[in-house]
Amino acid sequence: MVDLPGITRVPVHGQPDNIYEQIRDIIMQYITPKESIILNVLSATVDFSTCESIRMSQQVDKNGERTLAVVTKVDRAPEGLVDKVTADDVNIGLGYVCVRNRIGDESYEEARKEEARLFETNAHLSCIDKSIVGVHVLAQKLVRIQANEIAKCLPEIVKNISAKLEANVSELEKMPKALTSDADATQAMMRIIQAAKESLKKLLWRGEFDEYPEDNTKHGTARFVEMLNRFSDELHNCEESNLSKDFLTEEIKGLEDAKGIELPNFLPFEAFLRILRKKVERISYLPIKFTEKYWDYIDDVVMSVLTRHWEMYYHVKVFAKGAAHNLVQKLREQSINRVKEIVEMEKLTGYTCNPDYMMEWNKLMKEQDHFINQISGTNMGPLPCCVNLQGFGEIQVEHLRQHSNVSILQQAFALKMRMVAYWKIFKVRLVDSMALHLQYHVHNLVHNDTDEIMKELMGPDGHGIKMMLVESPAIVAKREKLKNSINVLKESKDSAAKVMDRIAVYDAYLV
Missing domain, CATH: 1.20.120.1240 (Dynamin, middle domain)
Structure with a gap:
């Protein structure tokens, strides 16, 4: 999980003139890969369709298949929020989760209790489906999405690791053995x-x-x-x-x-x-x-x-x-x-x-x-x-x-x-x-x-x-590099297999 900087258009406190372009490039670098899940944080007080972050995520995820929206500050603008998250005018494929921010010196437990009370008692917020409200729901959803993405990507990753491992082993076998006589x-x-x-x-x-x-x-x-x-x-x-x-x-x-x-x-x-x-x-x-x-x-x-x-x-x-x-x-x-x-x-x-x-x-x-x-x-x-x-x-x-x-x-x-x-x-x-x-x-x-x-x-x-009988230093270095790479690839393959096993156990637990 990478916490990306907020979008800034006007330089302040000695920031460079191109601060917007720099932040935009950083954000695009991280959200462009297809393996990335885009957690788009939106304020309930704004029109979602005008948000700069929505526009940027739609550039790389047009159908919203890997975009999840988190709506904050719901206590400040509860009116009409249920319509905004159910209409989905901006194509948020992974859905919305509405949360209440911590205020002042609230502890985590106090903030969660206040959040639950808010969504239970507020006339506008109580209408929102309980499956999309609360930080605990966001956490569960993120874990589930991440597990699904890992499960989806891991077979290809394991395949690539195996192919690279096989290629390195083959290349090592083709290399001449050190001659001693x-x-x-x-x-x-x-x-x-x-x-x-x-x-x-x-x-x-x-x-x-x-x-x-x-x-x-x-x-x-x-x-x-x-x-x-x-x-x-x-x-x-x-x-x-x-x-x-x-x-x-x-x-x-x-x-x-x-x-x-x-x-x-x-x-x-x-x-x-x-x-x-x-x-x-x-x-x-x-x-x-x-x-x-x-x-x-x-x-x-x-x-x-x-x-x-x-x-x-x-x-x-x-x-x-x-x-x-x-x-x-x-x-x-x-x-x-x-x-x-x-x-x-x-x-x-x-x-x-x-x-x-x-x-x-x-x-x-x-x-x-x-x-x-x-x-x-x-x-x-x-x-x-x-x-x-x-x-x-x-x-x-x-x-x-x-x-x-x-x-x-x-x-x-x-x-x-x-x-x-x-x-x-x-x-x-x-x-x-x-x-x-x-x-x-x-x-x-x-x-x-x-x-x-x-x-x-x-x-x-x-x-x-x-x-x-005199081996080139480059050949010696290449042989050692291949051996180290083979060991790393073997460990990576084993680690990937263990992750897949844990995901399978997690899915079974959810069922």
Whole structure:
């Protein structure tokens, strides 16, 4: 039971200017919780509907389900009081109790006798039901209301205590036991490494996310597919994949640079290779950027997994994360070098055994005669500034009319179509190569390379084992805190059960 201060609107005797706001906030703090019973003290001399305390209690208890009104000073305004407490215009759900205040030096017993006489003899007050008059009735009612509220709240309180107790016991059981020997430390280290290794296999290889169901950033296999798809989109939408820009310009220049003593109308392979090298060089940053980004992601996942598994061994956790980071950086460097080799291999020569290459080239070459005629003007009519070419759309051709040699245009067109057909094969092959290469390295990481972390932790002098034997002060403190909390929760649970038993006995006594 909390005796809250009365509402004061005008500061007096040095009170702060915001005394009303301070008192209002204190009152609202205590009457807002749903477990609180609001004992609203009203003077019989005022209109209940205008009382500030009624307005405040209605803000948090609109239906008055937990509000009990005590009407004081009944001897000063007895007229019409029976109507005010029976009409209940202000929604007092727990009802009213009318009492007489002590006057002067009256003892408690004298005040109660005078109160009983007043409600018996006063013409206006004697009409009020005896079940709602007197301090003794108020006391009984408060005890009964409090018992009911406790009985209502206790099951939920006990449930919460049990849940918290179970959680703390579970957390304590998961905490590592204090290690006392090198053998215990070695077994614990191997167990943690294997658990971390299994977690990495799940996330980065098998696609099992039960350990991180809500954290999508750790779903390695899914994130790899997303990154691979973004790389593929960048490759297919980059400038080098724009087929119609400056149509045949690069091919004509390549043919002119590759001129030599050779058979007429012979398409030099060197011209094709020069263009291919330039195109591959201009996109070479994409697979490297993708590889760097993927290994950065792998590093984040590995760090997160190791942090979780080594959480209870702070000294070893820092060392393990350093060892894992070094390992990932080494693999990252190896992977980037391999990707650079893949790119360099594509520059060496143009080759594919994919039959789609010849099929695509033959299909594209069917447009050659129509295209050349539109440029050279062999057809009657005005020369178009654009030509619609299947697979390319509208192509600007004005810049090609400066080349009067039709043979050069034919060779350039054939060279362009070879490059277009081959570039499709190249892009798919590069994406596939990246996917297989990175999957291979991740497989080695989670199945084999993580053993290097164990070797580095063990060390030649067994420094990792020594660190395992040193418990962090935070872990010691956490273990003690959990033990104390478990003891308190057990005592609280027992106390709550005893209270519920006493309430049951009290209810039986009332019956």
